[in-house]
Amino acid sequence: MFSNKKVICFDLDGTLIDSVGIWNDIDAHLIESLRGQNISLSQIQQQRDQQLNLFRTHADPYLEYCGFLKDSYGSALSKQEIKTLRYTISQHFLDQVIRLKPYAEHFIKELQQQNFLLALATTTSIHNIQRYQQNNPNIYQKIDFNTQFSLILTRENVTRIKPDPEVYLKTLAHFQITASECLIIEDSLVGVEAAHAAGIQVVAIYDEHSQHEQDQIRLKADYIVQDYKELLEVLNQQAVSSVWSKKI
Structure with a gap:
């Protein structure tokens, strides 16, 4: 993954x-x-x-x-x-x-410790993100969008929202990477479709409000996880495997 x-x-x-x-x-x-x-x-x-x-x-x-x-x-x-x-x-x-999904801040911290670059690509307005960061203690006490994310793209940065791939293609262009060097985490069908339209692998994380789309999400996503605790376990397992493979 x-x-x-x-x-x-x-x-x-x-x-x-x-x-x-x-x-x-x-x-x-x-x-x-x-x-x-x-x-x-x-x-x-x-x-x-x-x-x-x-x-x-x-x-x-x-x-x-x-x-x-x-x-x-x-x-x-x-x-x-x-x-x-x-x-x-x-x-x-x-x-x-509004609050973070459980274990999200731990997953983000571990990604940083493993030297991944982080991006946020959303149809939310920049004003909402700023409000979360400035006014919502459920969020600003746990993560800092401005310092932990190398790129934030909002609906002000695109002319077409998901499922159009524009926001993800802009992400690739910003970092000057190929689609194979990026992994997207999404919860909705339109998000999964946008990722695939950009040629990028996508992890679908469960959200109860996407329950009505779950069959299609499971069909189209590259990976399916229940929550960030599961993602964190996968990340740490792959890190350990990588260390051992280098030692062999």
Whole structure:
């Protein structure tokens, strides 16, 4: 899995941080404020995923998603006003609720000790990442995006979001490496598809909010793991094997 790799590239939402379900909660609050209507969290996630995929080539897919909410729920607000409201609702969740996936910080530390370069490639905005780093103790007390990651690419850095491979192709170009020298860690089907479209091997780490995609994820991912504890064990086992092979 890690053999001959130079760069380990992480997705963020659902992969490095436990946030997909939180965004379902945020959108539930948003929809209720627009229409006074309650819909299931699974339906919210499904319609958001569908709309972001539909608008993935637009300059701001999330703005277009807010336009979809405006039309769907009959809001008098503009799509920009809805996007602003969504961000306002999200602030408490971004600052206090979202947290790292278990053992993620230990895995990152071990990767650094083994001299891997780390990258973050996400459709999240740079403002959200900065907010996590500055305001969320669940995150900033455990990792530092600015010092531990050699490259951070966000939705501001691409014109097409996943499953388009643009963000991963930019990662390869930045480090001047081949696809075989990179390993991607993803949780979602669109992320796995983006990695494969870039010709890069991908590890799918389980996230309960991708459960509905698990059959396809398992079919398309190069490796499947349950959590970072399992990944950490694999990493350390390969490191030991490498040391012994050099001694023989």
